[in-house]
Amino acid sequence: MTTTAPPRAAAAPPPPRPPSAGRRLGGLLLRWWRRLTAMRTAIVLLFLLALAAVPGSLLPQRSLSQNNVNQYFTDHPDLAPVLDRLYLFDVFSSPWFAAVYLLLFVSLIGCVVPRAAEHARALRTPPPPAPRNMLRLPDSAELTVPVPPAAALDVVEEELRVRRFRVVRRDGGRGPELSAEKGYLKETGNLVFHLSLLALLLGLAGGKLWGYEGSILVTEGQGFCNSFQQYDTYSAGPLVDSGDLSPLCVDLEQFTAEYEENLTAASFTADIRYGAPSAEGRPTTIGVNDPLRLDGDRVYVTGHGFSPTFTVTVPDGTTFSDLTVPFLPSDPQTLASQGALKLPDIPGQDEQLAIEGFLAPTGLLQGGVLTSVDPRPLAPQVAVVAYQGYLGLDSGLPQSVYSLDGSQIERGRLSEVGSANLSVGESLELPDGTRITFSGVKEFAALQYSHDPGQLWVLAAAIALLAGLLGMLLLRRERVFARAEPGGERGGTVLTLASLTRGGGESGGRSTALLDDLQGALTTAAPARTASEPEVPPRD
The missing domain is CATH 1.10.287 (Helix Hairpins)
Structure with a gap:
């Protein structure tokens, strides 16, 4: 009696080795x-x-x-x-x-970059072969035409090429067939749209990094040079240095404001002269919507107002003439304006002098209060309040050049010493003998100097973006397939047509129109083909 040992159980396969830390990190980063x-x-x-x-x-x-x-x-x-x-x-x-x-x-x-590479490959790839069961496509039809299969496909190819289809002929298993395709510009428009969006963002970023702008009020007869030290306010990108500013100076020769009958502004124009700091300037005229355009630089007119002119004569006979300071408009309808004139250094006097005023281009007293009734300087008047004392300009604290520091008045460091309503040529005499004369008004223009190196880049990107968007919305991707088979006992040729459209809405109308045109072309081609064939004599 023999005994057999029970079969040994198959050894379990070793567990798979876990992926290394590098592969796990690579997979995570890829995801x-x-x-x-x-x-x-x-x-x-x-x-x-x-x-x-x-x-x-x-x-x-x-x-x-x-x-x-x-x-x-x-x-x-x-x-x-x-x-x-x-x-x-x-x-x-x-x-x-x-x-x-x-x-x-x-x-x-x-x-976008991988999609662009894939689209470039698709442009070089011929249309795919016709499907085996073309009648299963939503837009399909079957025609019996009295022409040979090759001639039927010739007619179809000619009609499709007229419609700018890309056509490929093949020999299929069921007979000669044709594949046609058009509408690649739709995907091109999609790529152009996204690439233009990327270019637009790059242009905006470049303009913020390397661009700058500054604003300044310039009175007639005065000017400025492109320098951060001269601007009232300015902003600059993080990569802009003061040495990168364009060397340009602008002088305001005359400012003209025209108004409608209802006193609304019709146009603002400024006659300026511009050029390099050491060169003779060239004259030109700019307006609100017509700036000075240079290479990457623009000078805009953003507003206007009035600058009253004062003459101050101190008791020892010293005269400060042509003291012109811009007053900021407080009423945009009548251009009633407020401002201040500060004289910190007067020879022979320990106290400093300041004038705070209200300017009315066309002044009118109503109950003893000066108001303006017209933005045009028809009868300019100014209400002034004179102060003497300490202005606090050297205190290290910033203060506006268009107003006095109210804290100095509250502390008694500035004391009111006189006030009056003055017309052009009239004067106010202070207790110490100082005479303040209102000499007249000049107009000022609010100018903005802007440097944006990405302007043309942004403009081109915006135009390309719009063109790409129109291509996405208006174009459609279309494929047309045709197969010609012998008609058998019926004679002629059985022509199977099918179309497939992606995007652009319903395609039934376009498919029906294409089939009608093809049927008409085939009908026209049949007699010509029959007439061109040689006549065969009857058999005995």
């Missing part, structure tokens, strides 16, 4: 890269960028007006520090805004 470069991610980032720009339009920004930011801190002492820690007063230079901007760049580049 995140695919998510980042997906089109849906680019759309979400574009929406976040627009959403992130909302606080920049609702809250004052340091790059535009530091005074408005300071006023917001004064009005909201508890909320403002919290917003400041979140960079909401520097939105467009904040780290989180830059992060969204850069992620959008990376997403668009990673999304």
Whole structure:
């Protein structure tokens, strides 16, 4: 008796080795890269960028007006520090805004560049072969035509090439067939749209990094040079240095404002002379919608007002003439304006002199109060209040050049020494013998100097973006297939047609029109083909 040993159980296969840390990290990075470069991610980032720009339009920004930011801190002492820690007063230079901007760049580049390469390959690829069962396509038909198969396909090819289809003929298993395709410009428009969006963002970023602008009030007969030290307010990109500014000076020779009968402004024009600092300037005229255009630079007229001229004579006979200072309009309808003239250095006097005034281009006294009834300087008058004392200009604290420091008046460092309503030529004499004469008014223009190196880039990108969008919306991708088979006992040729359209709405009407044209062309071609065939004599 023999016994057999039970079969041994098969050894279990060793467990697979886990992937290395490098492969796991590579796979994780690949998955995140695919998510980042997906089109849906680019759309979400574009929406976040627009959403992130909302606080920049609702809250004052340091790059535009530091005074408005300071006023917001004064009005909201508890909320403002919290917003400041979140960079909401520097939105467009904040780290989180830059992060969204850069992620959008990376997403668009990673999304569009592979699609562009794939589209370039598709342009060189012939249309696909005709499907086996063409009648299953939604737009299909079967015709019996009295011409040979090759001649029928010749007629179809001619009609399709007239419609700018790209046509390929093949020998299929069921007979000669034809494949045609057009509408690649739709995908081209899609790529142009996204590439133009990327170029637009790059142009805007370049303009912010290397661009700058400054604003200044220039009175007739005066001028300025392109320098941050001369501007009233300015903003510059982080990559701009004072030595990068264009060497240009602008002199305002005359400003002209025209008004309608209802006293609304009709046009503002400024006669200026511009050129290099050491060269003789060239004359030109600019307006609100007609700026001075140079290579990458623009000089705009953004507003206007009046600058009263005073003559101050101190007791020792010293005269300060042609003291002109811009007054800021407080009423845009009548251009009633307010301003201040400061004289910190008067020879022979320890006290400083200041004049605070209200200018009425066309003055009228109503109950002893001076008001303006017309924006044109028909009868200019000025209400002045003179102060003597300490102005606080050397205290280290900033103060506006268009108004006096109210704290100096409250502390008694500036004391009122006289007031009067003056017409042109009239004077106010102070107790110490100082005489203040209102000599007249000149007009000033608010000019803005702007340098944006990305302007032409942004314009070209915007035009290309619009062209790509029109291509996306108006064009459609179409494919047409045709197969010609012998008619058998029926004779002639059985021509099977099918079309497939992607985008652009319903395609039934276009397919029906194409079939009607093909049928008409085949009907016309049949007699010609029959007439060209040689006559065969009858058999006995």
